[in-house]
Amino acid sequence: MSRPRKAEDPIRWPVPCNRCGQHHQTVAQWPDGGVCGYCYQQAKRTRGTCSCGHEGVLPGLIDNQPACRRCSGIRLNVDCRTCGAEDELHSGGRCWTCVLGNVVDDLLTDPATGSIANDLIPLEAALKSMKRANSGLTWICQKHVTAFLRNLAAAPRITHETFDELPDSRTREYVRGLLTEHGVLPQRDELCKRYDNWAAQTLERVKNPQNLDVIRRYIRWHHQRRMNHMDEVTRGTFLRAKQEVTVAIDLLNWLTDHDIKLPELQQSHLDIWQAEGPTTRQIAERFLKWAIKTKAAPPGLTIVPHRRGTSPRLAKPGQDEALKRVIHESGLETRDRAAAILILVFGQQAENIARVIWDDVTITEELVTIQLGTIQIALPDPLAQPWRELSANPGHDLTASHPNTNWVFRGASPGRHIHPGHLTTRLSKLFSTRAARLGTLHELTKLAPVAIIAETLGYSPTTIERHATDSAAAYAQYIAAAHEQRTRQTVRVPDGE
Template sequence: MLPGIIDGKPACRSCTGIKLNVDCVECGAEDELYAHGRCWRCVLGSTVDRLLTNPETGIINDELKPFATALKSMKRANSGLTWINQEHVMAFLTELARMPLVSHDVVDQLPRSRTREYVRELLVTHQILPARDGLLHRYIDWSNDALNRLNSAEHRDIANRYIRWHHLRQMHSMESVSHGTFLRSKQTVTVTIEFLNWLTDRDVSIGDLSQADLDAWQAEGPSTREFAIRFLAWAIKTKLVAADLAMTPHRRGTSAKMSVEDQRDVVDGLTSNQPSLNPRDRAAAILVLVFGQQIDRVVKLTWNDVIVSDELVTVTLGGIAIALPAPLDEPFRYLAGERDLANTAAHPATNWVFRGYLPGQHIDPSHLRNRLRSTFSTRAARLGTLHELTKLAPVAILADTLGYSPATIERHAVASAATYAQYVANL
């Protein structure tokens, strides 16, 4: 602490003779004091101990001791104390402390909230709970609530079967549920519920569904109604409806694409002296606009994929490390520089390039997509980039470099009327 000035320069208490009391009465550290002569860290420690002490035993349960240690060792004690002093956080930790054993089932029994899921991920991060598929359980919670929106008991039972025996069956067969699968399943069930309620309003049961009903459903509403085709396929397979029923599917290649001019304007804005987005969002935007990356893949980048040195910044998207020239490398250099500052109880030694709100997790793709939406549509930008890139290089090279399957790049190449001869002509 340098509370004084000697010859115009900050000086310590010993040199200046200042008697300012900045010593913590508990630990003796020379530090900023928070309350009753104690520093932030000591107050944080006593608060954690108080909240995590089981009132029936008077001690912290053995399972929670590593959790308490992690909270008390946060680098920024003031931030930890600010979080833990919130009323809903204190209430949750107090309830958690009462539990003789800690498991995912026990945590599930506590009131559902963002705090519950945040603390759950903290417990996983510090190896108190085993890792589990968070998106799978989020979908289960969401679907249970969604079923309450159905107006007919008959249709509620059908929707429940559709969720359990189609969506959840597929999810349980996966190693982990991707964010794309999670969102697609939510969208499909949401449209299915709207469709079944529409049938209820028309006094039509699922067994009496006709082609005229399906045609009216699509004709009377927005294009998103076509997603009910997924439910229809399941209903046909399970013999709930006639096998000859059909809906008009979405046609590939009809989604909007960002023009080359618009892409250049956005990139220019990202690399200007006063960019409108923060470094994290600019880094993600560059990966979408320049390399045609999906947000779901961008958020999963780790510092093993991005290498920053004094001379060069490279990012590996597929099988090849791609060098980022200036000024495209600037946001990645910034993120690398603040990496150590990101190490907290929520993200100890984090390896995510785009760390998220939940402990140990990367940023939520929907959250990042929404942050970029004010500047550009990530889908339109990605499709526009791939449309242009397939005019400049053969399918195999692009697929390997950008981490796409050859079939996906081939579709974009066909859509852009690209041929290998055009590639050679551009050399």
Template sequence: MTTPTSPMARPCHPGDPVRWPEGCDRCYGRYEVVTVWQSRGICGYCYQAAKRITGICACGHEGVLPGIIDNRPACRTCSNIKLNVDCKSCGAEAELYSGGRCQRCVLADTIDRLLTNPDTGHMVPELVPVAEALKTMKRPNSGLTWIRQPHVDAFLADLAQHPVISHRLLDELPPSRTLDFVRGLLVEHGALPRRDERLARYERWALTAQARVVVPEHRDVIARFIRWGMLRRMRIMESVPNGTFLRSKQTVTVGIDFCNWLTTHGATLAELNQSHMDAWQAEGPTTRGFVSRFISWTAKAKITTEGITVIPHRRGTSPRLPAAEQREAIDRVVHHDDFSPRDRLAAILILVSVRTSRPSLP
């Protein structure tokens, strides 16, 4: 005999012993009684929970088990309970959701409606396995909760109107968690080939990043650096780690900023000298040291002169305030009347890592 199952319990409001002193005879909570089963008053919470208990009764009947006999769930016949849990569509015993139909039938109809092209009346082949996976998911109520969100409904209806579903098509759509989930379903069920999503995201990001380069000559260099200095190494990886993905973005971003800085100072990469690099690093944060990889690549490619020295970025090397000055500054922040508690906390966190070259707070 299988063990009866029921959904996860939902939180109940506190009972009211004044309004309902008798309360529920099943959970013994002081709640309003909505029906009487087996000569016992049943509250609304227990009534809803009973419709979701399924399994095999001691008599052998399989389905919804709303009653209790000998401390075990029992079917409607054995417990003499009148309860409508018969789906009009599939005939199965289950909690009814809408129009006398169970959640699974409503979910299936909703999926067919959304994933069928209204102009052709057909579902594109790529979406067929996705539809089947959603229809047969273990918890149809979760599927209904997800699919009935307005943005999910709109996304699926729009997707269904495309004659062919591909990675390229999905890449052209606005990024969202819904898109990522649907793409995962398409890949999981063989409708789309597997690919490294971080690599694909980097390629899309890189195309957009190149547009920020002011001078066409420098834009061409950045494009070549991305292709041969970044992507060439990433494409041979079995899977691009998140750290590599983030560092590669930062490296290109700093390279773009450096090229634009040279342009504003009337210079090109071909004219780059050590004074340019020293000024670039002196004027900005230490993260400008990430330009070292870009400069190394341009030197090997004969775009810049060899021998340009870049002070590399190192984490945790910023000098701290002397202990006495740090305590004094923190004390002023703590007793500063114009700071909110949140601003005061932020200021303290900054002070414990502030550089000696920065002025202290007034």
């Protein structure tokens, strides 16, 4: 990655660079003229095939086309003394890749044995083979990363339990992800494990020992049991489970403060507690149903549920404007365009978009299709173009994080898809993803039957039915308003009456 350029200074450097034409310090005189430091660096990193057939670094310019050193007459040392390849050199006459290899070998070698543990050999190979060696070297030479890898090299065993015992950090989880992605560690549902750790800590907030047993059973038999039966715990499930337990503990602690036991809970108590707090206390409805079912609370109690349909929706004109920006506005990344299309056209949730895999997408010269529910949906141009570009250049392929990934929207974590929250944040500069999604579903229910929309887009029929009901109600209100306006225009009151 080229470093950003400073503002040019014609007074200090009156002679412009022969290549870029800007006034920066001249660092080399080549046959085609003086070259500034920025163009000098770019020339060392220009690779390809010269017109003479030579493959490698092409620092020269002939007829405005890159050329090798021999053809252009440029004297430049780009020959690695270790591997002999033509490449930008890092230090000691060695290229970035060779320097990275030496650093990796040094850090992953156990000082007690003088060798690298068998379990770490796949990690060693992955780090040394990164396409962008300079980025890898920058990451690995950070003090905390260096220290972590040295400790890892001396570890007696490489297991998930070994990692769990280390201090929690982004480096720990990133290296764990690398080892998992490269087959050293088995796949593990990290969100499920994170919930287990969170639950163990949050139990300390419960004030009453009797309530502690209730919450422990609620966590184990309602949330953890459900998560253990899922193929992969989604972010939504993880966050909802945390919120439900948090609100349940809030209710039980309130009862303790008011010297009320859960088996003695009355409707009047619930009404007071709900009225005194934020609207999130409505979520306690789920805990209350579980408590009644398990006979931990008296029957017949209710909490005013969350009223659906109150979230704002992006109206049709706003949707059209947002889609126009996505298609035509320059400066947007390809994956943001592709994701935005799934929201604005098909009403998909960010969490589901993040989990799309290339097996769900078919790209040919004539057509691009994507499977969201049970049916392949064709994307017409220009909606198909961002998906073609993303297929050709999926990104995140220059490090060791995604050697064989099938995710369409790759994340920064090894082997993981993009975080849905991060995707939402990226798109927030264009529109509110929630409002846009709800607006799209609202409009789609006017165009097709509920069953078809649900099957096509992968939604439950109940969800689409609710949007259809809202849409029909809104349409009925429109008809009534239009009828009233026409009546007013038709019936005129005579003057003087």
